[in-house]
Amino acid sequence: MNSFAPKILLLFSLLFVLVSCKKDDDGASNDPTAENKKALGRSAEDLLNEAPYSNLIIEIAHTPATRPTEQTLSSLEQFLEARLNKPGGVSIVETNIGFPTGSPYTTDEIRDIEDANRTQFTEDGTIAVFVLFIDGQSNNDTDTSVTLGTAYRNTSIVIYQQxxxxxxxxxxxxxxxxLESTTVQHEFGHLLGLVNILEDDIHDNHEDPSNGRHCVVENCLMYFEANNIQRSVLQRFLQSRSNVPQLDPLCIEDLQAKGGL
Ligand SMILES: [Zn+2]
Ligand SMILES: [Zn+2]
Incomplete structure (x- = not known):
């Protein structure tokens, strides 16, 4: 009698735990967008490795006025094919998002635009990345600094194309x-975990102490700061660059340590 009640209680607790777990599982599998709503850097290994996703699809979302150049799209594909172990290939789809209003944008507003327009999500053997070329500017822009782009979720990038x-x-x-290629490839580098985004890189000695999450090597793609760059620095960049900066060997080693090529 005195051991019966605890047993019933234990049985009910177990049932409750089982029911709760079942509910959580169902909730996760019912949301096809959940895999694409994680924090920056969380999909670095999934993007770099052959498994569990052997294909990458990039959704380029733009307005009629902000479509990137053909050369930017093909050089992005080449950049990713050289570093990502995706035997199924890298493909690009385009989505025209019409004319959103509301510039200058906060990152929360950019998330809302993504949520209203994104059509490609990670599923089965394909991981999906959303790159939004928005007709507007960031609300962080000031007289002395400007934001070209931001990587704001595990598989989401905005480029302030205007x-x-x-x-x-x-x-x-x-x-x-x-400028487009440098910005979009740099932001992709952040999705791939550069530099030391999750503080788990084996070569973290090349993180720039005065410019966190970026590389100390001056001619590296990840040295260039696309998020809040000084206008004077940008001016020098525009006047001096005729090609897109490459990743330096230390950044490439970080990618290879996580399954990249
Ligand atoms: Zn950056
Ligand atoms: Zn680097």
């Missing part, structure tokens, strides 16, 4: 393709 287009219009000798 800002890029304005910079090129004011510096006609520079190349929109080089």
């Amino acid at each position: 800002t890029l287009q304005t910079l090129i219009a004011n510096n006609p000798a520079s190349s929109l393709e080089v």
